[in-house]
Amino acid sequence: MAKKGYEKKYWVGVDLGGTKLLGIVFDKDFESQGQERIKTKAQGGKQAGVERMIALIRAAMEKANLKPEQLLGIGVGCPGPLALDTGVILEMPNLGWKNTPVREGLEKAFNCPVAVLNDVDAGIYGEWRFGAAMDARCAIGVFPGTGIGGGCVYQGDVILGKNGSCMEIGHIPVVENGPLCGCGQRGCLEAVASRLAISAAVAVAAYRGEAPHLLSAAGTDLSNIRSALLAASIKAGDTAVEKIVRDAARRIGWACAGVVNLLAPDIIVLGGGLVEALPKLFQQEVEKAARDRVMPAYRESFRVVPAKLGDDATALGAAAWAGHVLRRSVRK
Known part of the structure; x- marks a missing residue:
């Protein structure tokens, strides 16, 4: 639950790329509130990669003048095949990561729901919701x-x-x-x-x-x-x-x-x-x-x-997908 005084009404979308990590904070209408971009540094290994994602999200929240306790959820777009039920990246051939527990790491860090999906799935979902494929x-x-x-x-x-x-x-x-x-x-x-x-x-x-x-x-x-x-x-x-x-x-x-x-x-x-x-x-x-x-x-x-949608497509689509998944789970 959010701490007293904080209302949960923001989403974060993360684009995990081969060379860069992009994190964007969105409000309920999926308007950008702040963002952060850093290098992926794949050579550090999968655990270091998850830690960099956590630091990225914290930095994006700071730029938006928001607290992590205000997050409704996080969406992450990742390359490679994924186990969506567990939020694990099975393999990222271009980064050399295998069995990377993205959802587990982010849920522990931010105490909110995390949805993980393929980066292009996130990108095309963003384009379907807000862009060229509406x-x-x-x-x-x-x-x-x-x-x-x-x-x-x-x-x-x-x-x-x-x-x-x-x-x-x-x-x-x-x-x-x-x-x-x-x-x-x-x-x-x-x-x-x-x-x-x-x-x-x-x-x-x-x-x-x-x-x-x-x-x-x-x-x-x-x-x-x-x-x-x-x-x-x-x-x-x-x-x-x-x-x-x-x-x-x-x-x-x-x-x-x-x-x-x-x-x-x-x-x-x-x-x-x-x-x-x-x-x-x-x-x-x-x-x-x-x-x-x-x-x-x-x-x-x-x-x-x-x-x-340009460079923001994957992060925006991932955040919107997280909202879609959360609403669907509530309806069930």
């Missing part, structure tokens, strides 16, 4: 970043698998005997089309002298090749970089075609920093590739659009 019957989210995540909202609920999250579109095999993926398989979509894969390919192009603008701006260090730099490089005329990015977007479109054939969505929302930096390129390439590969009956049945 009121769609079936909305698919595809968010290329460090990896490539997928999610689906169907008639107002996130589609889940038997034991937890699903829609791992980044691990659809698209290249036979292709590059090794973080999951241990070869030829997965994210092994050839994520920002990390794109950065590796353009670094090679820069080394060969095929991307002079990118080489002068960042060299060949992968840590310097970010989404904004890729966009600037293309704008400056690095045609090799543009080809690499378009090829990656086309492969994402092929994977989306399979999802369309299975689920017949109204809309596919493309999100994440890479799409935010190059929205027109990704929208055009993904849509064309998807339409070319779907069954004729579905060719004109869906739209492909960039996300509207």
Whole structure:
């Protein structure tokens, strides 16, 4: 219970990314009240990661001039497969964490309900509630970043698998005997089309002298090749970089075609920093590739659009999902 003098009426949404942690405090209308952003520092291990989330939430609450006792609940969007009944991240290949007890750690720290869901599930739920996919019957989210995540909202609920999250579109095999993926398989979509894969390919192009603008701006260090730099490089005329990015977007479109054939969505929302930096390129390439590969009956049945909520989508969606889950549990 809240301490005397404090009314519980705020939510926190957390976006656990491969490189950054973002925490945002929202009021009952899901208007932002304050936020904090820190580096994930995955090398510290899973327990240190949970402790960083706790510190992040406390800092965001302080910026909003609020006390933890005023929290209604916390939503956390995480990459990788999850055990939703326990709030455990089963595996995060790009961070090296396994069996991470997120819900348990946060509930102990803040004494309020915690809902954990896949980060792209959170992102597409946010877009369905507040952004590009509002009121769609079936909305698919595809968010290329460090990896490539997928999610689906169907008639107002996130589609889940038997034991937890699903829609791992980044691990659809698209290249036979292709590059090794973080999951241990070869030829997965994210092994050839994520920002990390794109950065590796353009670094090679820069080394060969095929991307002079990118080489002068960042060299060949992968840590310097970010989404904004890729966009600037293309704008400056690095045609090799543009080809690499378009090829990656086309492969994402092929994977989306399979999802369309299975689920017949109204809309596919493309999100994440890479799409935010190059929205027109990704929208055009993904849509064309998807339409070319779907069954004729579905060719004109869906739209492909960039996300509207930007960097806040996952945190906002996670907070809103926590509210949805809490209301549903009260009704039961």
